[in-house]
Amino acid sequence: MAVKRKLKIKKKNFAIFLICNFVVIFLIVFTIHFVIKGINSFTSNKKKKVPTVVVEKKKKDQTKDLNKDKNSEKLKLLGNINQKVDFFKMDYLDRYIEYKNNNKDLDNEQIILNVNMGIDQPYYTNTKETEYLNTTYLLVNKYHSLPSDYVPNNLQTINSKYSIGGMKLVDEARKAFENMAEDALKEKLHIIAMSSYRSYEYQVNLYNKYEKQDGKDAADTYSARAGFSEHQSGLCLDVYDGEIPYTSFEKTNEFNWMQKNAYKYGFILRFPKDKTNETGYKYESWHYRYVGEEIAKYIHDNNISFEEYYARFIEGKK
Ligand SMILES: [Zn+2]
Structure with missing residues (x-):
């Protein structure tokens, strides 16, 4: 019995000893924690840091x-x-x-x-690749270029009755052109396509030839640099009456007829006399662009350039 009691007392003392140790350790940790916190707050008070x-x-x-x-x-x-x-x-x-x-x-x-x-900046500066490829409201000018490998979808050859051999246009434009030329012919007027779709490579050679001949500045006024030619879009064409040079197209009855009627078939005179500042090109009485009947009518009725139409209603609505 006496041994058992002794053992019980020993166990009791040991437990008390353990508890005391825990309490002491706890107090030490507690004190250290607050001392460090105190020092920190003292230094940070000097320099209050804002995150x-x-x-x-x-x-x-x-x-x-x-x-x-x-x-x-x-x-x-x-x-x-x-x-x-x-x-x-x-x-x-x-x-x-x-x-x-x-x-x-x-x-x-x-x-x-x-x-x-874009006309607050010189031509061929601040240029970007054009959007809306393979649509009829695609814009190509001295600020908007086509990719060098761009070939429009659905190019079709124009009926040789209305073109000088092998000329191609995007099918929708081709149909519209043939209808227009057909109706003009009923009035004994000849509207003949003499240049329509032109590839990037073709334009490289053409521009280089003009540049050599007249210098870059002059060439820029009447010929497009490769990638910047609307002819690569397959949506435009140069016409003549089948007789006198296309540069004199303005003097023909065919021109007068087109002035009155081209828009009804979705075509616009692309580089008018009074819009050279906007289009970047000298007046060209022979160059027509297919934009579809609705846009062509608006442009005709309001006497604006395609550039203005684009700025107002296509780019402007984005
Ligand atoms: Zn042209």
Whole structure:
């Protein structure tokens, strides 16, 4: 019995010893934790650190506000035109302002249109590959190029009755052209295609020839650089009356007939006399572009260039 009791006491003491040790260790850890925390808060009080994210956000908000103020100043200079036309592009705001400074006689809507058309910058600068390949509202000009390997879908040969051998157009344009030429023929007028689809390689050679002959600056006024020729789209053609040179097409009855009727078949005179600034080309009485009846009618009725139509209704609606 006495041995058992002794053993019980020993166990009891051992347990008390363990508990005491735990308590002591706990107190030590607890004290160290608070001492470190105290030192930390003391040093951080000296230099109160704000998280970087908050600082960045604040900075961003301030620049945003500043830009907002600057932008609203610029928009005021443009008569808040952004609220009036849907083709206004905020990304071009600085270009609008610069262009307006250099063209004070133009109204604000024209400023927006011209910059959207790209004509605030020299031809062949700021160029981009064109969108809407294989559609009738595809735009090719001195700012919009076609890929060098682009060959339009569904090219078909024009009936030799209305063309000088082997000329091709995109089928929809071909049909429209043949209908137009057929109707003109009923009035004894000959509208003959003399150049239509031209490949990229063809244009390389053609432009090089002109460049050699007249120099780059002159060649640029009447010939397109490869990739920038509308003829590669398969949607346009040069015509003549089958007799006098195409450059004199303007003097023919065929030309007068086309002035009145081409739009009804979906064709527009692509480089009119009063639009050279927008199209980038000298007047060409012989070059017609198929855009479809609806667009052709709008362009005809409103006497605008295809560039303007595109800036207002195609690019502008994006
Ligand atoms: Zn042409």
